[in-house]
Amino acid sequence: MATKSTMSEVKMAARIYNREDNLYKQDIIKDILRMYADEVRKCMINGERVQISKVGTIIP
Secondary structure (H helix, E strand, C coil), rough: CCCCCCCCHHHHHHHCCCCCCCCCCCCHHHHHHHHHHHHHHHHHHHCCEEECCCCCEEEC
């Protein structure tokens, strides 16, 4: 089985930046993704569930 690459905030920001419907600069996208990841991490540390639309729920 082939290994899958890890998706970082920088790689995800580049994908979003290159979308046809994107209106934002890559640095702004990266900052928002980093803030979102920080909030998810804080929730997980506090034992909270995180619901992500079209993905599912992350349970600590």
